Amino acid sequence: METNKPLLKVDHVGITFGGLKAVSDVNMELGKGELVGLIGPNGAGKTTFFNLLTGVYEPTMGNIELNGKRINGNAPYQITRKGISRTFQNIRLFNELTVLDNVKVAYHSNAKHGIFSSILRLPSHFKGEKEMEQEAIDFLKIFNLDLYKDEKAKNLPYGQQRRLEIARALATKPSLLLLDEPAAGMNPQETESLMKLIAFIREKFDLTILLIEHDMQLVMGVCQRIYVLDHGQLIAEGTPLEIRNNPKVIEAYLGEEVS
Structure with missing residues (x-):
């Protein structure tokens, strides 16, 4: 029996838009509990790759497996239910909803009470909603957001909005969390706090995390x-030390800071 089966396996995956290869022949494996970075210059195809993993785009070549099962062609909501959740480079919250309701929305994807009990307002509906609300509050406490539970999401400071987006993604109970430039727009103090948060949630929730980030201090x-990634192709893979000293990586960044 195979015991080291990867959680995520990407096999020769690519996508073409109008003849342009946005992502080409990418291979990747992520083991359970790993925290892995995905870096590259602007326009390298990193977010496109995330969109392939989450069903926003369907690969035109190759295969993507989660827990040994092919997920190519699945809709985003189906992939979320199977265990992949993500955040976005530009924060996407329900700005007019409260902090609590933003998290409750995510919990609804795994709601135990069905649609008919909700339509008919059965006791199971009210019981399920009450349990969901308490679970969401307990979840917000982990991220020190419970004090803001009745605030509209748009009124939170920027760093807290980032934390809320991550909390909402985790509320879907994923096995794989994709973070798309979570430190974008943050000051050094907020970035340092984010580094600690990422390490904490990986251990707390027994997660595998794939991280896109331009802040090399955070990544390393x-x-x-x-x-x-560079021009849609993988040019290197290794430990932070190996990547920092890789000639191909240094050339791709054309002298940009990578250490």
């Missing part, structure tokens, strides 16, 4: 392995 500080 928290990731065990790093993949590097």
Whole structure:
């Protein structure tokens, strides 16, 4: 019996838009509990790759497996239910909803009470809603957001909005969390706090995390392995030290800071 089966396996995956290869022949494996970085210059195809993993785009070549099962062609909501959740480079919250309701929305994807009990307002509906609300509050406490539970999401400070987006993604109870530039727009103090948060949630929730980030201090500080994309192709993979000294990576960044 195979015991080291990867949680995520990406096999020769690519996508073409109008003849342009946005992502080409990418291979990647993530083991359970790993914290892995995905870096590359602007326009390298990193977010497109996340969109392939989450069903926003369907690969035109290759295969994606989660827990040994092919997920190509699945809709985003189906992939979420199977265990992949994500955040976005530009924060996507329900700004007019409260902090609590933003998390409750995520919990509804795994609601135990069905649609008919909700339509008919059966006791199971009210019981399920009450349990969901308490679970959401307990979840917000983990992220020190419970004090803001009745605030509209748009009124939170920027760093707290980032924390809320991560909390909402985790509320879907994923096995794989994709973070798309979570430190974007943060100051050094907020970035340092984010580094600690990422390490904490990985251990707390027994997660595998794949992280896109331009802040190399964050990437080198928290990731065990790093993949590097350039023009849609993987050009390197290794430990932070190996990546920092890789000639191909240095050339791709054209002298940009990578250490």
